[in-house]
Every structure is written in C-alpha cells, then in structure tokens.
Amino acid sequence: MPPVAVKICGLTRPEDVHAAADAGAAYAGFVFFPKSPRHLEIATARALALEAPPGLCKVALVVDAEDALLDAITGQVAIDMLQLHGHESPERVAAIRARSGLPVMKAVGIAEAADLAALETYAKVADQLLVDAKPPKGATLPGGNGLAFDWRLIANRRWPVPWMLAGGLTPATVGEAIGLTGAGQVDVSSGVESAPGVKDAAQIAAFCAAAGVSGAVPRL
Numbered sequence: 001m002p003p004v005a006v007k008i009c010g011l012t013r014p015e016d017v018h019a020a021a022d023a024g025a026a027y028a029g030f031v032f033f034p035k036s037p038r039h040l041e042i043a044t045a046r047a048l049a050l051e052a053p054p055g056l057c058k059v060a061l062v063v064d065a066e067d068a069l070l071d072a073i074t075g076q077v078a079i080d081m082l083q084l085h086g087h088e089s090p091e092r093v094a095a096i097r098a099r100s101g102l103p104v105m106k107a108v109g110i111a112e113a114a115d116l117a118a119l120e121t122y123a124k125v126a127d128q129l130l131v132d133a134k135p136p137k138g139a140t141l142p143g144g145n146g147l148a149f150d151w152r153l154i155a156n157r158r159w160p161v162p163w164m165l166a167g168g169l170t171p172a173t174v175g176e177a178i179g180l181t182g183a184g185q186v187d188v189s190s191g192v193e194s195a196p197g198v199k200d201a202a203q204i205a206a207f208c209a210a211a212g213v214s215g216a217v218p219r220l
Helices: 014-023 042-051 067-076 090-100 113-122 174-181 201-210
Strands: 005-008 027-032 057-062 081-084 104-110 128-133 163-165 185-188 193-195
Touching: 005 014, 005 201, 014 027, 014 042, 014 201, 027 042, 042 067, 057 067, 067 081, 067 090, 081 090, 090 104, 090 113, 104 113, 113 128, 128 185, 163 174, 174 185, 174 201
Parallel strands: 005 027, 005 185, 027 057, 057 081, 081 104, 104 128, 128 163, 163 185
Antiparallel strands: none
C-alpha cells in the first residue's frame, strides 16, 4: 500500500509550515474564514505559501466564498488546491473548479449513515473529498472543532475520487482511525495545537509518525 498522506491544516506561522514539511506532511492548509482562530489575511497567506518547500501541496480552505475572494486568493497566493468547507452545492463546486482552474476538495460532514449519500454526489464534481465530522448545532466553525464521528460508518468505503479523513484526529488516535477506515489520507488541525491557531512542532511530528509517514518533503 502507498504511504498515508498527511494534511496539516490551519497553519498560521512560518515555523508551522516548516514543521509540517520536516515531518513529512504532503499538504499544508491555509484558512480563509474570519470566524476561525486560524484565519489568514491574503498578504500573510502569500508569505506563508512562499515558505513551503517544493512538493508540499498548498491548500486554501474557504467557506461559501464569493468569487471576489476566490479570485484574490488564487491571484495573489501560490496555492495548489481549493478546499470548500461550506454549504457549496454540487453546481457551485463545479463552477469554482472551472473558474479557478485548480483541483477542488469538497468537505462533507458526517454524523450518521444518511449523510454518506452526499459523498457520492460530490464525488461527481470534486477532485477529492474531505470526510469530516459534522459540526454540532450552533457551532460557528464548519470544521476544526476537534470532534470525531463514528469511523465505522465509512470503514473500507471507497469513492470514485481520492478522499481524506478528518475530524478530531490526534497523534493518539490517527493510527486507529487509519486502521479502521482504510484512509489513505488524513487531515489534522486542532489535534496538533498548543493553543487555538498555534501549531506544536512536536505534535505535528508525532502525528505524522503515528500515521506511518517517514521522511520530510525534499528541499531543493
């Protein structure tokens, strides 16, 4: 089996980008959502993206973003992928993909078996799926809440496009999650933080190691 790919999301500092790369992460996530403690302004994100070594896929997370914001991000920040984490319809996902010319990952919240149908729908229009825990009622954040869902709901499930497991993962639980679901990609944000929005290099390294990742992204 190919090695598991790790995404460290919600990076806010240059040292966090380097920690992710040094630990062997495949993806670095930048959040553009003002309600999040991990929110970045365009200028900050542009500088952070420039810190990323070649080979580290830079992902911009947005929530029901309008075209003006998407154009600003794609025009000013050297990103490689868009992550749609709101209530974007399949039609909107397809439109963003066409407009940006970038691969699109669509997040889908899961709490019960009935939620799985949306994954089939979005697999038809997105390049990747992010299978996340559905936020609780009244939550202000669509993700990054540190909540897990019942992984047995997706145990060894497959979709037509690559998918990534998210939701409450930590260095202590990611190995079990991979073993139970068969996930080939995993995403973490709050699970490797010392405070909201502040990543911990030791926890990032521990998470990647627990996911079976070895070696850093090569620096050219």
